[in-house]
Amino acid sequence: MLTTSTVARAGLDAIALKPTECEVSAAESIPAETLAIDYEGRDHVxxxxxxxxxxxxxxxxxxxxVRADGFDPLGDDSLLAELPASVSRVLVAGHPAYLTDEERERAVAPRLGAALEDDPDAWVGTESxxxxxxxxxxTQYxxxxxxxxxxxxxLRAAGFEGELAVYAPAVFAEDDDAVLDAVGDYVARRRPVARALPEDAATDASATGRAREVLLKAVDDYALVGTEREVNEQTDALREAGATTVVGYPARGIDRVLE
Known part of the structure; x- marks a missing residue:
């Protein structure tokens, strides 16, 4: 069960981890019932x-x-064999930055279907x-x-009764500089924000003028930001809208969810 830690006070159902940013083994101390581990290349699994x-x-x-060698259910699936039976998966098309030219050309739909046959409880990342x-x-992720x-x-009004999981960076801070240092780059990569930003603008705490205005306005659209109570209000609102699981990525480090 969740304890009275930041995880519970903020209303997060799960914690997402990035292997290039933390020792994943440290997550044993996080009182979360679900841990989702992001993919950042096969060398970081x-x-x-x-x-x-x-x-x-x-x-x-x-x-x-599902398009990447090692995880391709219709090709090289050698890395899948190394995953423990106790671990499930989030099936994604794969960010182009982590795929070769050949992998990017592979069809997604048949690979998702084949992967779900092997792991019917897997979540499916919806991006792209x-x-x-x-x-x-x-489960839609x-x-x-x-x-x-x-x-x-x-989706709920249309009768969809399945699981709907929402992923967002979580920033437990109110200071604008701290927020931009944590998620400015992430927010800047979202297409509507990228189009609105001045060319070559800084996206961290050093952002000024129009860039800073755009980033701070967009933060609330793409991240969970504020005090634990404020983040809790945001997670409650998502569940009220129809989400079944809110997954938070601790953008300022996992130490923030061990307090």
Missing amino acids: PAPHVLESLSADADVLVTTP VERIAMATGA DLLSRSTPHELRA
Whole structure:
């Protein structure tokens, strides 16, 4: 069960981890029932014994790009064999930055279908493949955006009864500089924000003028920001709209959710 830690006070159902930014094994101390491990290249997939240890006290999901060698259910699936049986998956098309030219050309839909046959409880990341993801009927794993509450309500109104998980960076801070240092780059990569930003503008605490205005306005659309109580209000609102799971990535480090 969740304790009275930041995780619980902020209303987060799960914690997302980036292997290049933290020792994933440290997550054993996070009182979360679910841990979602992001994919940042095959060299950064946690060792099987680490995943096995984490899964002793939490549900662990490892993000696996179905087009990538090692995780391709219709080709090289050698890395899948190394995942412990106790670990489930988040199936994604795969960010182009982590794929070769050949991998980017592979069809997503048949690979998602084959992967779900092997792991029917897997979540499906919706980024860039929203319609295909919805067609699977699996747990939808969506990135928080301005339109997320509306989309959640629309899906529920249309009769979708499946699981809807929402991913967002979580920043437990109110100082603008701290917020921009934590999620400025992330927010700047979202297409509407990128279009609105001045060319070559700084995206961290050093941002000024129009760039700073755009970034700070966009932060609330793409991240959970504020005090624990304020973040809790945001997670409650997402669940009221139809989300079943809110996954927070501790953008200022996992130490912030061990307090």
